[in-house]
Amino acid sequence: xxxxxxxxxxxxxxxxxxxLTPQRETILQIxxxxxxxxxxxxxxxxxxLESQGETISLSTIYRTLKLMARMGILRELELAxxxxxxxxxxxxxxxxxxxxxxxxxxxxxxxxxxILRMGTKTAKKEGYHLLDCQLIIHxxxxxxxxxxxxx
Amino acid sequence: xxxxxxxxxxxxxxxxxxxLTPQRETILQIxxxxxxxxxxxxxxxxxxLESQGETISLSTIYRTLKLMARMGILRELELAxxxxxxxxxxxxxxxxxxxxxxxxxxxxxxxxxxILRMGTKTAKKEGYHLLDCQLIIHxxxxxxxxxxxxx
DNA sequence: TTTTTAATTGTGTACCATTATCAATAAAGT
DNA sequence: ACTTTATTGATAATGGTACACAATTAAAAA
Ligand SMILES: [Mn+2]
Ligand SMILES: [Mn+2]
Ligand SMILES: [Zn+2]
Ligand SMILES: [Zn+2]
Numbered sequence: 001x002x003x004x005x006x007x008x009x010x011x012x013x014x015x016x017x018x019x020l021t022p023q024r025e026t027i028l029q030i031x032x033x034x035x036x037x038x039x040x041x042x043x044x045x046x047x048x049l050e051s052q053g054e055t056i057s058l059s060t061i062y063r064t065l066k067l068m069a070r071m072g073i074l075r076e077l078e079l080a081x082x083x084x085x086x087x088x089x090x091x092x093x094x095x096x097x098x099x100x101x102x103x104x105x106x107x108x109x110x111x112x113x114x115i116l117r118m119g120t121k122t123a124k125k126e127g128y129h130l131l132d133c134q135l136i137i138h139x140x141x142x143x144x145x146x147x148x149x150x151x
Numbered sequence: 152x153x154x155x156x157x158x159x160x161x162x163x164x165x166x167x168x169x170x171l172t173p174q175r176e177t178i179l180q181i182x183x184x185x186x187x188x189x190x191x192x193x194x195x196x197x198x199x200l201e202s203q204g205e206t207i208s209l210s211t212i213y214r215t216l217k218l219m220a221r222m223g224i225l226r227e228l229e230l231a232x233x234x235x236x237x238x239x240x241x242x243x244x245x246x247x248x249x250x251x252x253x254x255x256x257x258x259x260x261x262x263x264x265x266i267l268r269m270g271t272k273t274a275k276k277e278g279y280h281l282l283d284c285q286l287i288i289h290x291x292x293x294x295x296x297x298x299x300x301x302x
Numbered sequence: 303t304t305t306t307t308a309a310t311t312g313t314g315t316a317c318c319a320t321t322a323t324c325a326a327t328a329a330a331g332t
Numbered sequence: 333a334c335t336t337t338a339t340t341g342a343t344a345a346t347g348g349t350a351c352a353c354a355a356t357t358a359a360a361a362a
Contacts, residue, residue: 017308019358057312070254082347115269137279138281233318309356320347325340
């Protein structure tokens, strides 16, 4: 959960016998420059790149998203739509959580530093190496409460 | 997040114009009697019922799991295996969170009442009706840290 | 700089968890 | 009992994600 640069990404990849590719560098930059509150699915990322004239195959996108999540660079979010979303994983001043309406998928981000602290402590106590810590609140938003019945 | 009985389930279903069926009653009982720490996927539940001589179609199982999660009766858990798991949703003395190894999927449950309190407060502040509040810690377990490299 | 090694990519294909369809069934209210 | 319509079960369809493999290419060695 530290801020990555191209150089530090390359260093960490090489350390594990892996390689820094233009595709990986591009994807990291996309997420680093993504406006706060945006979350990208694999398809989202594919089309965003496409709209910028760059092309990275969907296979590589899926592989890279998974890789970076496993490295702790990206957060994998289940925003209740049948597919995963990703965002950059940043430490305390930017770290946040998600309040999700299970009916319309409206998502609100909120901050709470003590949750990250407690998560960090729990992981440490069990000897786990922390990658991501996210509180997910499943709920029904005001609008969906008023529009009654439909599940 | 209250304890359901067959009667209260029927009441809440009927109130919405829905029906209590034997299948729904059976599935609720399965989850209520499930030992602490167990999480069932749709397939798990299907085979568990099968082993008890009861049969509920996979379609109905998927529909019921989704329905009960939307009602706040069950918690929908993403335990990093490509399919969802479910457990009963209970209030404070039993409420807990999950620490998950992203490599081997080993999962540890832990309690922390202040997280539920903060989640409840956040939902209320935004006018959301709370269904579930779960802290997910993605990490690498001690065993997987020693077995280096593989993603 | 050139060579060597093997990680990575892109194309195509396969998988499989979950949802949709729809006729038959059966809760719930009258 | 009768009516209404939510629900079920069997089947097919969907779609997100992973896999296979030959062609590239990053990184280390020479
Ligand atoms: Mn976010
Ligand atoms: Mn649990
Ligand atoms: Zn909503
Ligand atoms: Zn592990």
